[in-house]
Amino acid sequence: QVHLVETGGGLVQAGGSLRLSCAVSGRTFSNYKMGWFRQAPGKEREFVGAISRSGGSTSYVDSVKGRFTISRDNAKNTVFLQMNSLKPEDTAVYYCATSSIYGLRSDLSAYSSWGQGTQVTVSS
Numbered sequence: 001q002v003h004l005v006e007t008g009g010g011l012v013q014a015g016g017s018l019r020l021s022c023a024v025s026g027r028t029f030s031n032y033k034m035g036w037f038r039q040a041p042g043k044e045r046e047f048v049g050a051i052s053r054s055g056g057s058t059s060y061v062d063s064v065k066g067r068f069t070i071s072r073d074n075a076k077n078t079v080f081l082q083m084n085s086l087k088p089e090d091t092a093v094y095y096c097a098t099s100s101i102y103g104l105r106s107d108l109s110a111y112s113s114w115g116q117g118t119q120v121t122v123s124s
Contacts, residue, residue, distance in 0.1 A: 002026040002113040006096050009118030012086055016122070020081040022096035022115055029077040030054070033099040035111055036070060036081050038092035038120075046092075047106035050099070051079060059104040064090075086122045093117040 008020040022034070035050040049060040051070045058070050067086075072079040079096060097111035105111075 002032075002098055004096050004098070004113060004115035006094060006115040006118040009094060009120045011121045011123065013123050014087055016086050017082070017084045018086065018120060020083070020094055020096075020118060020120070022079045022081075024077045024079070024096075024098070029072075030074045031100070033101075033104060034070070034072060034079040035097045035099055035105070036079075037095045037097060037108070037111075038090075039095070039117075040092040043092075045095070045108060048081070048094070050104040050106070052104060057104060059106070061106070083120070086120075088122045088124055091120060091122050093119050 003025045005023050030053055036048040037045050038048050039045040047061055049070045051058050051072055055072045067084050069082040095117045096115045098113040099111045101110040
């Protein structure tokens with residue numbers, strides 16, 4: 001089965017930056033579209049963005065457009081989430097996930113394998 005491990009979370013001040021990584025193993029990484037989600041305490045898991053198999057297309061939720069960038073390195077079986085201009089409302093556990101469903105989907109049901117998550121905390 002596919003195994004995903006997110007790293008790079010931490011505590012930052014508002015306006016700062018973090019870069020999350022998600023290392024994928026188990027099958028050919030380039031077979032999967034990749035998504036990033038986040039979940040704050042007491043809230044539903046929220047779509048952040050997704051990237052196509054080749055990395056040529058991306059999609060983002062409106063609240064992170066212009067601040068977050070998803071990229072991937074298929075040779076290293078890794079997807080990244082670069083987060084700039086962080087806000088306190090970005091505080092959440094961030095998860096990466098794989099998808100084989102057509103399109104860059106924002107719904108949870110389109111994603112089949114998930115990492116354990118990494119905590120991002122943005123202070124005022």
